[in-house]
Amino acid sequence: MGMERALLSAATRGKVDELRQLVARSDAEVLGSVRTPKFDTAVHIAALHGHSRFVREALSLNRELLVSRNSDGDTPLHLAARAGKERVARLLAGLAQGWTFDASSRDDGFQHPLEMENNAGDTPLHVEVRHRREPVALTLIEASPYSAFQLNDSMESPLHLAAREGHSYVVRKILGIATVEQRPSISDRGTPLHEAARGGHSFILMLLVQKRPELTELVDASGSTALHYAAERNEKRMVKILLRRSIFVALKRNNDLQSPLHVASSCGSTEAIMEILKQSAGIAERVQSEEVVNRADMDGNTPLHLAVKLGRPQMCLQLLRDQRINPCIVNKDGQTAGSILDSEEQMPSYLIYVWKELKKQEYSKCKGGKPKQLSKFLSQYVELRMGTYTLVSTLIATVTFSSLFTMPGGYDQQDGTAVLGHHAAFKVFVVANTLAMLSSIIVVFSFIWARSSIQGGDLRTSQVAWSHWLTIISCVAMVVSVTTAVYLTVVAKSPLLAYLVIAMGCSTPVVVLVMLGKNVFATPA
Template identity: 45%
Template sequence: MDPELHKAAVQGSVTSLRKLVAERPGILGSKTPQGNTALHIATELGHAGFLKEALGVDCKLLATRNADGDTPLHLAARMGKLDVAELLVSRASAWRAEHSPGSEQEPLFMANKAGDTPLHDAVKQGRSTVALMLLAAEPSVGHTLNMRKESPLHIAAREGLADVVAKIVRQPWVHEKFVPSDSTNGTALHQAVLGGRIRMVEMLLDATPQEQIGLTDSRENNALHYAALKNNARVVRLLLNRKVELAYKRNRDLQSPLHVAACKGSTEAMVELLRHCPDAAETVDSNGRNAFRLAIISGSVDALKCLLKHVRPEEIVNHVDHAGNTPLHLAAALSRIQSTLLLLKDRRVNPCVLNRDGQSARSLLEKRDTTEEMDAYEMYMWKKLKESEASRCKNELLPPVASDQWVRRRRAGNDEFNVGTYTLVGTLIATVSFAATFTMPGGYSQTEGTAIHGHKAAFKIFLISNTVALCSSIVVVFCPTMWAWRDPVEVELKLDQLMWRRRLMWSRRLTNLAFLAMLVSFMTAVYITVEPTTRWPAYLVIAIVASTPAVVFLTLGKETFYVPL
């Protein structure tokens, strides 16, 4: 572009423009490397006087596109330059009188490379005033689709521009313009739901014919699918009050809105859906999966809780898919610990159901990859499944419980770690207590060979507590060896869970007793040897040691005394 023209456009100098045009009549045709004319530059900067003068010289500049396909009117709409937009719209209206209405070269309808008209740009930027001006000049442009198959109505509905939506919907609905079969954006109603615009949804429902409320996007999702996705219970209620059939419509994957809500954990939307359409829980997708399965697959425990609370029929809770698996089978196979435990708490869930391969949920878990070890949570899940079968499937023919080798492999390191820990702690306490017996606090009398402080009450407490610590720790160390000697198979496999847990519990209790006795012997030993010379250090040590059990209890809670079953 000519430098002097560029400067005049940036400054909005009408005088300079007139001078340049007088000297070189064709100068307004020059462009920047991006294809912008002087009209584009002046529009973006809001120089209405310059535009008026330039258009008076060459009105064809109104329809000139830059490299992005934008006309000056696109820029005016995007920037929200009201006075500039008014001028350009008035000139565009005059253009219509000189050319055939609806022409692709008509500025109000001209689209850029993205397929956006000036009205698209105005609503994208929230320029309601400019958008209303454009609609006043040409109402039908509100339904023009861009490359993404979005009309200004779509965008205005999503952005919540109520006045713009109200003006656009006054135009007659043209059915073919609202079937975006090749679009992922759906209708304007879809976009209003997606943006959570309650007022827009109400306006569009009032303006949309009943038969068009159920229009879908390219994935065959209706507006209720979108509401379920966004977990908007109020929109769900609005849509169902207008067209309850939407709850039973399925998309391309044969998923209903309830499926979508379960998959996304949209519990509020699920409650509203089930309140209006309780039988919607019966619908299944292309793989024969109901909403329960999708909640389990997605790992949404809240969605599963919601379904168990609001879905009553037992046959739905235990519904089998194409492979014959119930939701409990699926939860066990996927190691969804919380979902499995939640299902087992519900008395309607039947753990005795076998799939087409003859597997229960428990045996399906056992037949899973045998090369990996189960963690503690998976082992606990397996135990609960086994207990549930034992209590509720007494008269059922079920696959046999896992072999001893499977239990040993899966539980590798769990209980051995517990016993080994108790044994190590017991050994340390026994060693310290045994050594303290022959290094009495205060020493021995050189003549009689007895403890110097043997007559004191504190020494007697030391002697008793040290003996308790020694004996308790010896039992903790000695008993596991005897158990292994008496029944090595039981100790290795831990098949008698109740007996094994009781033994662990007594080991813990005796370890706690030895620990407390050792603390008492330490306190009394310090008191005997320090108190006669300086009292306050002895009392301070006693206070610190006495607070140790309380700290342990605050840290471990009830597990200080009990082995969790």
């Protein structure tokens, strides 16, 4: 009992001299017979703690300990890999390479030390990759290429794990092996391509598609392809890579009868939707091209139904811009995409754009379509917009009108003319200020008349659209007016400051365009 405790203590502390003394008093067999309750040998313990000199010495005395297993089926190399002891792992891998092994003996159940599996079916390479030990993993692949394709109990090879964890060098190394697996291994989580898509590793996905194109159309336990997961993550680049390899993968449906476009629509993946629509437009057969965008899932919902239910206006409008979209399809609840919005008790204002576009397309594409009527939601929305534009225009008119009494540079006390009237910038100020004030006045009076008018809602809707553009004009003109006014005031004393003000004024519309994009020009009704 004392010898066992002394040996395990020496292994824990990495004391090579104590090891030699203990072996000298008995023999090398003691190294294999002394075990912990977990059935670890002294080499297991030394490997776990990273004592490479102790491991080398022990294995020189008893070589069989290299393939000894503990109660979890782990060899010393498994433990060194899991603990991140790179130096010990390299030592054990090097010693394992020198192990005499006949490849034909695999059929008889014998395994090379580098290919030995623990109780979970993991080889040392599985452990290295799972715990992100990339340098040692590359060494193990070089030493035993066969281990790169071994499957554990979860039907996962090291290639699955490397694709999941984003180890591009390991993936490239495995894909470069001349002898590859006869058929792709598919776990419940899918192929390595699924793992790369699920993890968002676009470079690894590209490598796999180039070397293993057959993986593109394979599915996992849920019936999903890698494209489903790329669409879910809104990974535009991955969607593009997969569809360029096989455009027809866009037609694949999972166990819920959802195509990748369904998944993208239900997850709000706008970029993925744009790419799927763009790539699928190239399908030669018109019927299949339309099927990509109009296919229904098990609830009868098309991608358009799901996008409307999610309430993402940009995504809905992106779908509606595609000429292949059919807004007339009815789901199992008897609803079109438009009727889903109609059934809402209270429609958010940002969905009014979508509602109007849906009604327009239903009228032009659906049999028996009726001209769109102004719903109570749109009426409420128009009232809200009228109030907003009236308030903004009133403020702009007030500010620009007051600036006429405080002209830059002031007035000449004798004849009452503007002191800076001869300056070109002053003329720009006058024109811009007047344009801003008059545009705002037009908006204010048009809405005063509209609120008291007995005309229909369509006229009010048209006025909101006109007022949108007039408000944009007045805002831009006001920016020009303010900028030129400040310029005229400071240019004589500080030209640099004056030019800085001009630059700031010019950048204001640019910033708005960058923030809002095309939505700046979209009329709100």
